[in-house]
Amino acid sequence: MTTEQKEFVRATVPVLKEHGVALTTYFYNRMLTHNPELKNVFNSANQRTGAQPTALAMSVLAYAEHIDNPGVLTQAVGRIAHKHVSLDIRPEQYAIVGKHLLASIREVLGEAAGPELMDAWTAAYNQLAQILIGAEANLYQGSVDKEGGWSSWRPFVVRQKVRESAEITSFYLYPTDGGKVADFLPGQYITVRLFVPELNVLQPRQYSLSCAPNGNYYRISVKRESGDQQRPAGYVSNMLHHQVQEGAILEVAPPAGDFTLDMDKTSPAVFISGGVGLTPFMSMLEYLIQAGKDRPITWIHGCRGYEVHAFKDTVSELSDRHGVMSVHTFYDQLEDQTQDNYYEGYVDLSKVKDAIVPQADYYICGPGIFIKKHFDYLRSEGVDASAIHFEEFGPAILVVA
Incomplete structure (x- = not known):
């Protein structure tokens, strides 16, 4: 990209801050109107x-702000690349995305999207696409090179269904x-793909692997999403719970994700x-114990109550x-007030005497608001940001610093 093109991209930052979501929704x-086949790739619930x-x-927005040095976004690019590989995104699809993204910029901005601006964003998109395509090529090759590895989708059979709680x-x-x-x-995590009759499309969903590596099988532990006023009931999670029985065949993509244990x-x-x-x-x-690692562990978990507490006895x-x-x-509500190390209410690290451990690594997983609360608390207690690792289920929209 030329210096002038970078200036044009940077100049759109205020617009992206104010109207970015409107632009990406458009x-x-x-x-998806012009290329409905891509509905088989995107999570319909996250669209709604x-x-x-x-x-x-x-x-x-982050890319535009760092257009001079996209290298600072290496971690974010890596996370996106893992997600794309888990969905079997291929290089030829970047041309489709680029066509519609650039057309959207032109149509939404109208007269403000002059030739110089469009040339700049074309160059910026092509640069980013090549960065992602390169990162994804390495991940695809790494998956294939492993013993038992593969690329794209592979059929798996459900040998066992085990109820872990009222919801999982x-x-x-x-x-x-x-x-x-x-x-x-x-x-x-791995990605599972099912055909959803109500939508008449395939729907992929990512689920964390809940067992240690073993070479023979994968285990996923799925929460049945009942839905509420903010979010509809989960198509795929409910199909898995109610319709997919032992013996059923599921399409599965290889393991992916950068939220990993060192x-x-x-x-x-x-x-x-x-x-x-x-x-x-x-x-x-499970890995730490099977590998005989004596690394000290503090396990802090919160849920609504006993009936929805998965893996309680296993842990x-x-x-x-x-x-x-x-x-x-x-x-949320504690029935037995006499149990040691049980607390009533939401997770509160200040109530756990050994929550802040010198030289520890902190791993947080849950909704965005949950992660931010505990990230901010740890930072306020002097924990370095590099020691805090987190995974937000669904599209990553959390920003912490």
Whole structure:
């Protein structure tokens, strides 16, 4: 990109801050109208709630703000690349996205989108596309090179369904070809794709792997999303709970994700989860124990109550086996006030005496508001931001600093 083109891109930052979501909402509507086959790629619920357009708007804004040095966005680019690989996004689809994104800029901005501005954004988009395509090519190749690895979609059979709580059920997935499955880093996820008759499209969903790598199967633990005034009931989660039975075949993409446990560290680890956010930590915990790691662990989990508390007994058993682990549980309403290390109310790190541990790494998983609350608290207690790792389920719209 030329210096002049970068200046034009930077000049759109105020517009993106004020109208970015309107622009990206227009873009998605335009693209999915002209290329309806892409409805099989995008999460329809995130489109309806506006989460996907918001996430894209924030990404475009960050790119425009750092157009002089896109290298500072390496972590964000890596996270996007993992998500794209999990959805089997391919290089040729970038041409479609670019066509509609640039057309949306021109149509939304109108006369303000002069030839120089459009040339600048064309160059900027092509630069970003090449960065992502390169990162994704490496991830695809890495998946294929692993023993038991593959690219795109692979059929798996549901061998077991296990009820973990009133809302969460585990699915044990084995490849139908009888082969091995690729190892993964504890904390990663896989994508499951189902045909949803009500929408007449395929719908992909990412679910954290909730077991340690074992070479034979994957386990996902899925919360049945009942829906509320803000968000409709989950099509795929309800199909998995009510319609997908043992013996059913599911399409699965290879493991992906950058929210992972550093398996070489020996310093303390603090896991902080809300609701179904404990699933990636189950993988991390099982790995640490199976690998014989004596890394000190503090486990902090919050949910509404006993009936929806998944893996309660499993975590207790693993804690006993580990020996250097403390478990703290928060319920919205506590029925038994005499239990040690149980607290009433939302997760509050100030109530956990061993929540702040010197040289610890902190892993947080849950809704965006949950993550931000605990990130801000840890920072206020002097924890360095580099020691705080988090995963926001759904499109990443959280900004913390």
